[in-house]
Amino acid sequence: MKRTLIYDEHLKLGAKMVAFGGWEMPLHYPKGILAEHLATRKYGGLFDISHMGRFRIGGQDALPFLQYVLTNNAAALLPGNAQYTMLPDEKGGATDDGYLYHISEDDYLLVVNAANTEQDWDWLQPYASGFPNLVLEDVTGQVSMFALQGPKAKAMLEAVIGDKTGIPEPIRNHLTTIKIIGASITVARTGYTGEPLGFELFPPADIAVSLWRKLLDAGKEYGIVPVGLGARDTLRLEAGLPLYGRELGTDADGKEIPIFALAAARFAISFSPVKGKFIGREALLKQFEEVKLRREGKLSATKDELLVPRSIFPMSVLGDGVARAGSQVLVDGRSAGNVTSGTAVPYWIFEGSGTMSRPGEESARRMLCLAYLDADLSEGQQVEIMIRDRPVNAAIVRRHIGGEAPPYAHPLFPGNTENKATAKGEKTMEELALNLVQRANDNTIWRQQQAINLIPSEQTASPLVRLLTIADPSGRYAEHRKVEALGNMDAFYYQGTSFIAEIEKEVQEQLQKFLGCSEVEARLISGQMANAATYSGIMSYLNRIDRHAEPRRMRYVMNHHIGRGGHLSAQTMGALRDFVAMDPVTDRWAVVNFPVLPHNPYQIDTARTTELISRYQPELLIFGKSMVLHREPVKKIARIIADIKPKPIVMYDAAHVLGLFGPYFQEPFKEGADIVTASTHKTFFGTQRGIIASNMSGDSDYAELWASITRRAFPGSVSNHHLGTLLGLLMAAYEMNTYGRDYQHQVVANAKAFALALKDRGLQVEGDPAIDYTETHQVVLRVGYARGVEIAERLEKNNIIVNFQALPDDEAFTASSGLRTGVQEMTRFGMKEADFAELADYMAATILEEKNVSKEVARFRQRFTTMHYCLPQEKAGPLIDKMLGNLLKS
Known part of the structure; x- marks a missing residue:
């Protein structure tokens, strides 16, 4: 029985060791499988996966060899990237599945399943002999492999490295090489848990134990725990990921499972002309064409003619009982296939909603499985699973967790739907109008008189611009196009358009003047x-x-x-x-x-x-x-x-x-x-x-x-090109061509002053300090990993409205570390450099000290309610009054 270099460390941690794939590996540690699963989902888990097979492939023939023996397109894999792939056979089945890492030019690492390592090595040898300039090495003993998975994994890894720029950029399957403990270590954003934040590390054997200890010690601060094979299996099952020998290989009847029975096949197989001929291509292409016809509703083959008669489906058990591998699945009383993997899986009960949702303190369990079922079934299908000789209700689902809202993997349940509006009693038209107008009025007062708006993509238009947008020709049509036979004149399709035709032409002229274009x-x-x-x-x-x-x-x-x-x-x-x-x-x-x-x-x-x-x-x-x-x-x-x-x-x-x-x-x-x-x-x-x-x-x-x-x-x-807003745009263009240069100068000055003031108050301002952090209207703050949403909400409660913003090292907007602010609107309302410095005081008090400054901010905003860089109020007022009078009569 083989042992990884971390074997003694597992024993020190009290691991229960079991045989797996010819290796003696930790099944779980003292707290057990369920606790390790939950810790990974909420904090993070550290896995010793050095039992996995690792083959280094290099030389001038590395790429043509990989293109022939693997299903995916290795030519698509630039250095610093990885991809899921298969080792196929000629019949369209899988000898194994694996992950290919392109470390550097002509240097690849292929990771395969532990139980198949020797089999895969032997399988590759006859093909390798046909590529004289190929270097193929089994480096399983020379390079260890750890997985660091979970919401706190990135923070912990950054702490270990001491440099957040050292980890791979936040795109799945990207990898890089970093220095830890004086050694070069490949780190990839890959994993087998379904976690949106996950890394795999490949340390040289001589530092493996030291690195394991370092990671384990650093993980304590973040709640990251060592995780054994038991929780690794429940995590991958919850994520719907296949395991060779269960969802790949042979089925319960001893028949080979076709590769396209897996949904993951569409990511693992390429028929690119660049790839050319490869093992099993013809068989796989026929499978693909059949699957495509089925998805399009055009498949006419009989059941006996099918190449992919069954597919792997995730299922949720709705009744009592745990589905195990081999359990029969029934549809309308007839056999539709078998469970391939199944067990009880724990999950955190989330608190909050939307982007503010987080794992709470309570957890529960659910019964999940993967099953190899008739391929014509689909999501939502109600089935029965035979558990201990009795049928238990279950349903085919699309997936069990969602990883698209990092840093957490969110549990999904059958019948998940958007929140539906609560039914309300019928109201009269008068009541509806009163309620709507009151709410709109309250919102206008808040946004225009009590709140500081720093959304960089918004701008309050001047009173004249706003008024013109509701004037006639709002709601009219004025479609037109140039007709060469008419001397390239604009031909309008409607009558009554002479006024808007003049307006549109003048809009073009004013914008041409502003931009310096033709x-x-x-x-x-x-x-x-x-x-x-x-x-x-x-x-x-x-x-x-x-x-x-x-x-x-x-x-x-x-x-x-x-x-x-x-x-x-x-x-x-x-x-x-x-x-x-x-x-x-x-x-x-x-x-x-x-x-x-x-x-x-x-x-x-x-x-x-x-x-x-x-x-x-x-x-x-x-x-x-x-x-x-x-x-x-x-x-x-x-x-x-x-x-x-x-x-x-x-x-x-x-x-x-x-x-x-x-x-x-x-x-x-x-x-x-x-x-x-x-x-x-x-x-x-x-x-x-x-x-x-x-x-x-x-x-x-x-x-x-x-x-x-x-x-x-x-x-x-466009057909109707919204003539009211076009009319308003002309007035805006007048304003910009008249007052724009002063406004532009002030915007840039305000942004620089705001950035410096925020920095002086202890906030982390992004950008280059050599240019005072910005050359535009925007100032970007870093407030802590995945804290952007929380801080933006807190600021809004204090009448300061900003964008939460994913920064370049964040995985998605839900993991936003930043705030994006813009000074343009408040510049129009008269704020200058000193005013933005005062605003920085309120923001620092809210962000750093969690003070409630809502009343102070509302009073502060009262100083800035008059629009600037437009026709002054004393000149615009009479025009507005005259037009309002006519609009109110219509």
Whole structure:
């Protein structure tokens, strides 16, 4: 029986040792399996998983070898990444499943199941002989393996390393190499527990014991405990993860389980042309096609003809009893398959709701299982499980836990639905109107007279702008487009549009003046829509030569990663999704992110950007962020790409910074931008709309592109283009062109003063101190891992409204460590540098001392209720009164 290097440490901790896969391993420690499971979910667990097999694969033939013997696309795996994969057989079954880690160029580590290590090694040998430049080593004895999983894992690992920048960036399957105890150790964001925060560490054998002790000692402060194989199994079962010998291998009847019986197969198998031929490809492709037809409702094969007759499903036991492996599952009294894994699993009862939910002090148990069932069943199916010769009710569920809201894995239950509104008694129209108006009035008073608004994406419009948005032509239509046969005149589809036609033209002229450009498309009603119309126009332009062929998408796009503050509309989860291609090499979206400076994740690294542009040759570069502290290096990048043929299109999404464009920030068209898109209501003074701007005049190389973009604006994106807010936007543009430079100067001065004041009061301000932390309207604070939501709630109770914000090292918005603030709105209400210093006092008192300063803040706000940088009240008042009189008559 083999033993890991940590064997003696397990005995010292009182572990119950058992035989597993040829190894003597800890089943559990004195507190037991359930306690270890719960500790992992609430705090964290430290696992010795050195019994897993580890093969190092290197040499020039490493990649072709891996492409042949594994199911996933190893070419898609850049250094510093990992992926789930299978060791297939020719019939479409699995010899084993494993994880492949790309450590560095031509250096991979393949981790396989402990019980299969020798079998896998022997299986690989005949194939390895066909690759003369391959290095294949079994390093199971030379490199240990630990798992650190759970909500406190990151904090503990940072404490051990002594540098939070040393751990892998917060994206699953990313890895890096760090120094601990003087040795180089690979650390990966991977795991087998379903925890959204999890790491696996690969220390050299000679420091394994020292590292285990160091991690164990450091974990005490965070509630992290050692965990044995028992809880590792309950954790993976709750997460719905397969175990070879249960959900892979052979079924209860001795038949091989096809790989596509697992939902995870879609992440583990690639049919990319780049991958080429590999073991079992033909069999797996047939399985995939069958599964696809089933999902599409087009499968016509008989049961005897099916290649994937059954699939692995997670199930929740609704009655009393524990389902065990082999238990029969019945549907309408007939056998539908068998349980593959099942047991009682504990869970924490969460307290609070939404982003404020946390594991409480109470726990409970539930009976869960995985089962190999007829593939035509689906989520919600009611079944019966034979437990001790009696049928017990159960249901197929989609999953048992959700890991998308870090730092916790949240338990999910059958029938989970959104909270439904409580039924209310019928009210009269008069009562409804009175209630609505009262609530709206109360909210307006609070937001406009009692609260300090620091949301960086919001802006109160001036009284005149707001009033104009409800004036006629609000609610009207004025669709139009240029018709070449009519002398390129705008042809309107409705009568009564002469006034709004003049307004729209003047909006364009005022925005052209502000931006220093020749074209503005102002019909879009949001920044997101402006981006989608732009992407659509670019795609149409790229396909202009051949309109009969299937339109191709943009081959590569460079943007800011959303985790580093990139705009949602510049992501494939947002507006970009339908317009960018899949990379045939990586099987992933053809998107590459701007790299950032190692010491400043808020600023682009232009040297590395140059390398990535040369490597990926993007057709579109998208500047602009929603968490923005720096100017964008448009000028530098524009010079770098100037000689590329065809030149990439440079787009600046100015949703947050449109109102700052000018001499105090930056002027993108002068610096080399081809297109600017923007929202008109964040730092700009406008109503909530979107615009696209360019210098693509009729005699430019891109005139045809601009024509394509305008077609995608109308009729591609809008019909009614919200004429009331368009009218308000014109007044806002007047204001910006009249008062904008003074406003811009004050915004930047206020932001810098605010950042310095917050720093002086002991708060942690993000950004570069050399520039007073910001060059924009935004100031970003770090308030502690996953505490952003809590602190934002506390500030709101004290009448200070901010954004909780995921910082670049956070896993998701629910784990936000930061607060994102903007000074633009309160600058318009007259606040200056000294006032923001006073506000910093209130924020420090609330954040650091947990004081209630709500009354003081409300009194403070009373000093700033008059709108500035617009027509003064004495001049605007008579205009407002006159118009209100007419509006109230209608």
